[in-house]
Structures are given as C-alpha cells and as structure tokens.
Amino acid sequence: MVKKFAVDLYFDLISPYSFILFESLLARRSTWPMEVTLKPVALGHIMKASGNKPPAFAVPAKGPYMGRDVTRLARYYNIPLKFREDFLTIIQTKSSINADRLICAVQLAQPEKAEAVARALFRRFWVDRADIFEEKDFLEVLSACGVSDPSAIVSSISSEAVKGKMRENTDEAVESGCFGAPWTVLTLENGRKEKFFGSDRLHIIGHMMGQKFDGPLVASL
Ligand SMILES: N[C@@H](CCC(=O)N[C@@H](CS)C(=O)NCC(=O)O)C(=O)O
Numbered sequence: 059m060v061k062k063f064a065v066d067l068y069f070d071l072i073s074p075y076s077f078i079l080f081e082s083l084l085a086r087r088s089t090w091p092m093e094v095t096l097k098p099v100a101l102g103h104i105m106k107a108s109g110n111k112p113p114a115f116a117v118p119a120k121g122p123y124m125g126r127d128v129t130r131l132a133r134y135y136n137i138p139l140k141f142r143e144d145f146l147t148i149i150q151t152k153s154s155i156n157a158d159r160l161i162c163a164v165q166l167a168q169p170e171k172a173e174a175v176a177r178a179l180f181r182r183f184w185v186d187r188a189d190i191f192e193e194k195d196f197l198e199v200l201s202a203c204g205v206s207d208p209s210a211i212v213s214s215i216s217s218e219a220v221k222g223k224m225r226e227n228t229d230e231a232v233e234s235g236c237f238g239a240p241w242t243v244l245t246l247e248n249g250r251k252e253k254f255f256g257s258d259r260l261h262i263i264g265h266m267m268g269q270k271f272d273g274p275l276v277a278s279l
Contacts, residue, residue: 061247062093063267068231068241070101071161071190072154074128074139076240077180079257082135083242084173086260090269092244096165096176097227098158101239104228108237114146121146131257134274139184155224156215157183157190162223163214164205174203 067083069076084094105111114121125141132139142148157179165172178199183190190199193212200208214220231241235253242254244263252266261271 060091062091063247064245065092065094065263066097066243067094068097068099068227068236068239068243070099070154070239071157071176071179071183072149073101073239074124074141074145074184075131075257077139077184078128078131078135078137079240079242079260080176080180081137082257082260083263086264086269089272090264090267092267096161096172097231098161098176098224099228099231099236099239099241100155100158100224102153102155104232104236104238104241107232110237112149136274140187142184142187152191154183154190157196159215159220159224160196160199160212162227163211163217163220164200166219166223167211167214168205171203171205175199175205178203 065083067079069080071077080096086092087094110116114124125143125145128139128141132141161172161176161179164175179190182188182195182199189195196212196215197208200211205211234241234243234251236255238255240255240257242259242263244252244254244266246252246266252263254263264271
C-alpha cells in the first residue's frame with residue numbers, strides 16, 4: 059500500500075484564499091497520496107498573535123488587488139466564488155469564529171459530515187453571498203448536509219470541548235509559524251514538516267510529495 063502524506067489544512071471561512079485551497083487541495087486527494095486533516099482556525103487571533111494585519115488594512119492598494127486576484131484564481135480553478143464588495147465591512151463588523159467552531163462541533167460529533175459542512179459554509183458565504191453568522195444560518199447548513207440533531211450541534215458551539223478544539227488548532231498553527239490563511243503543514247516521509255502560506259503553493263506541495271501539478275481543476279461543485 060502507498061504511504062500517505064499527512065497534510066494539515068488550517069483555514070478560516072472568512073478567507074477567500076482558504077476556500078480556493080480547500081477545493082483545489084481536496085480535489086487532488088484522488089491522485090496525490092495524502093490524508094488531509096481539516097483544521098478550522100481563528101484568523102483574527104493568528105493575525106494578532108503573529109503581529110500581522112489583514113493585507114488591505116496594512117496597505118490600502120492590497121484591497122482592490124485582492125478582489126481581482128481572488129476572482130481570477132477562482133476562474134482558473136473553476137470554483138464559483140464571487141468576491142464580495144462588502145468584504146472589508148464584513149471583516150470589521152462580523153466574525154466567522156462561530157461558523158468555524160461549527161465545523162469543529164461537527165468534527166467532534168459526526169466527523170463523517172464535517173467536510174460537507176465546511177464546503178456548505180464556504181459556498182453559502184462565497185458563492186451564494188449569504189450569511190454564516192447566526193444560529194439560523196447554521197441550522198440551515200446542518201439540515202442541508204443531513205447532520206442529525208442540528209440544534210444540539212449548534213448549542214455545542216459554545217461548549218468548552220468545541221471552543222477548546224478551535225483554540226488548539228489556532229495555537230498549533232501559530233506555534234508552527236502561521237501568520238495568515240490558508241496555512242498548510244505537510245509532513246514528509248522523514249518526519250520533517252514543510253509549511254506553506256496561501257493557496258498559491260499547491261504545485262510545490264505536490265512536488266514535495268513527488269507529484270505533478272496538473273493545472274486547473276474541473277471542480278465537482
Ligand atoms: N498569495 C496568497 C494570499 C493569501 C492571503 O492573502 N491570505 C490572507 C487571508 S484571506 C492573509 O492571511 N493574509 C496575510 C498576509 O498576506 O500576510 C494566495 O494566493 O493564497
């Protein structure tokens with residue numbers, strides 16, 4: 059049996075580049091020998107802990123660039139992401155932490171549904187331009203994904219177990235040198251860990267596993 063590489067994908071739903079890597083990396087599981095573990099994190103905390111700032115606040119020109127760049131990337135990967143014009147307002151007024159915690163809650167209670175829930179949340183926010191901030195948003199997503207007992211899962215978002223899982227992912231990312239999202243940690247055969255910032259290092263991740271990057275993705279979305 060081919061040995062699989064362990065790949066930890068740290069992401070925040072509020073990050074459009076995280077959505078791009080979520081889809082483009084996961085789609086390659088059918089050809090690359092890897093086991094991907096999804097690790098939702100609190101990007102705001104990572105920014106603070108690493109002394110970073112959201113790019114558009116650090117350098118105003120990065121805001122409009124990001125909109126164009128993300129749109130171009132999404133088109134390249136055939137991901138129906140639509141960059142939101144209200145993105146800067148949203149990151150100043152809302153938090154995705156509960157939506158990220160919702161993924162952790164599903165991972166703890168019904169792990170086989172966690173990837174579908176993460177995808178549904180990404181799509182809801184970045185494709186349908188709907189909210190992922192309130193209990194009603196979460197209930198809709200969980201029901202659509204066939205998660206059983208959605209109300210109990212939503213209530214568990216504020217439990218110590220779920221909050222602790224998010225904290226653990228976030229601290230682990232920061233300790234590994236993370237300063238933004240997405241962040242990927244690939245464990246090589248000799249145990250060495252290679253770390254990657256961004257969705258634009260996919261070809262190098264594949265290369266380090268001895269795999270060829272086969273270009274744009276025909277998404278099954
Ligand atoms: N070049 C990267 C950009 C990723 C990126 O800008 N991520 C944002 C969050 S959406 C971030 O954490 N930025 C921190 C930074 O640029 O230092 C890519 O293509 O994925």
